[in-house]
Amino acid sequence: MTPLRHPTPPHIWTGRPSDSLQYWYQAISCLDDLQIKKPTNGKGIAILGYAGDEGVRRNLGRTGAAKGPESIRKMMASMAFHLAEDVEIHDLGDISTEGEDMESSHSLISKTVTELLQNHYFPVLLGGGHDLAFAHGRGIFDYLIPKGEKLGIINLDAHFDLRTLNNGKGHSGSPFFQLANDYQSQFHYLCLGIQKAANPKVLFETALKHKVRWMEMEEFTLGNWETIAQTLDNFCLQVNKIYLSIDLDGFSSAYAPGVSAPSPLGFSPELAFRIFDYLAKTRKLISMDMVELNPDFDRDNATARLAARCIEYILRKQDF
Template sequence: MTEKIATSFSNYLQSDASIYSGRRSREQQYLHEKIHCLDLRKDIVLETPKEIKKYALAGYLCDEGVRRNLGRVGAANGSQVVRKVFGSMANHLQENTHLLDIGSIRCTNQNLEQAQDEMATLIFQLHKHNIFPIIIGGGHDLSFAHFRGIKECYPDKKIGIINFDAHFDLRNLQTVGNSGTPFNQIAKRFKTIDYLCLGINRAANIPQLFQIATELEVQYIEDYEFTIYNYEAIKRMLDRFINSVDYVYVTIDMDGFSAAYAPGVSAPSAIGFSVDIVLRVLKDICVSKKLISADIVEFNPLFDIDNRTAKLVSQLAYFIISQSEKA
């Protein structure tokens, strides 16, 4: 079966193949040599057997939700910077792993809701074609769209959300959504939510958010406990959560990391978690074979230092691909 994915998206931008440049080799030793850029308005996406794994990078060029939430705007430009860094890395992926860049969904005229609707449709289409999405944001409002797309494709499955974040993002919807409301919106739309949040900073979440988390039976670990030294306790909670759901969607908010690792974010963390525990937990999630979708959000290149955050985002995306292709 062959099919075009994007036929009516008004906010779609095709991928820019010129971003992927650098040293050349004859054996695809760099990721920019392996990645294949598609224009979804023109190119046909082929159905492939499940044993051939396909991963699609896409951008969410939107920080309207961050602006509404009074954060530092600039994350809309994050995916373009990440793509360039990502392509420069050495390629250790399996030969039969297909790596695609399928372009971006952008927000125009501050119409966050339209951008979310189109991203949800794109996520649905990717899953329909057996393609693993890795979306680079943009604000965390992406999660409302991302989850909707997954749930539309698997309506009868229990989808668990694992969020690496300093914030619950469970704020009540006052008038319109923003980067602080996505998981509350998910809970209200689907009448329930299976949600594990890793790295909560108590100083960055008002008491009402802890109350909402309790009411929704959200599981969470605070930042001072989310460390490699507490790994065994974290692993027990993680295993229980994964075993209770059919599939897992991972979202990584870069502002959850200590600003020492990730200075280029919408809302920097004075404490934050470190890279080692995130990689350890991500590997466990991939080994479970239940991970089907991922995104990385809130990277703001306007405030980055020496591409430090861009490199971390790129390596996190690469790590998710490399670990899940082995599962």
């Protein structure tokens, strides 16, 4: 079954009227197709949504994440714009899963990510379930491996997402297991914010098998920044490029109630933004995604606003 791509209606990007470029909605160009051309000024930003819930359903989570991309866009639209005015920012719309055929949508996402990187775009993918990370990561590997460059994956998350396949099929709990098996010695993964109550012993065993590095919730705190920074140093110095994945369920539900798997525990936005600052200084960040927003359970768009603020901050700190 062919996956569908839905262009983003321009009216999603609306905000306070202004005669000059002051807000994000004014900087966005919504494309009607996936014909990707190099940006005029050498580097651009491409937003791609994944309107998919099948991976969450397969992982027995509460569905609704397919509505996440639209909610994030709406919250981004009215934010003040502080990037260079000549940065090209394109919205490529959403890729959706038809029926249960998640694999076809993953293939199109991987292909699109590779093409975006080849054409000097910084991809920003909006989920959707965290199964997106398998498609996203595969697209980055397909771009970097021929160049001989080593990719490091940093995941801010309460979960390893190293679960095995269900009846041979991937799901929102298996993306990094799939990447580990497909890329083996090229798989370098750091997970920050792991909660033991959300990860059975077998997942820690799987993490050790694949040489995953992680920090548990109890040590992943602002008060322990020196240790966190040393962990990041050790990881980032060993790779050429970094792919950042942010699962909103890693935040405390006080900040992110609208997720597929909420937790009263978790990290704070202040700590996450400290990580973003660190990664910006490495100049190695190549792509990012934001996953597991479930608008059905959000409160006053708090989670969508948090997702939008994270994305805006990361992009503002990049060298465009």
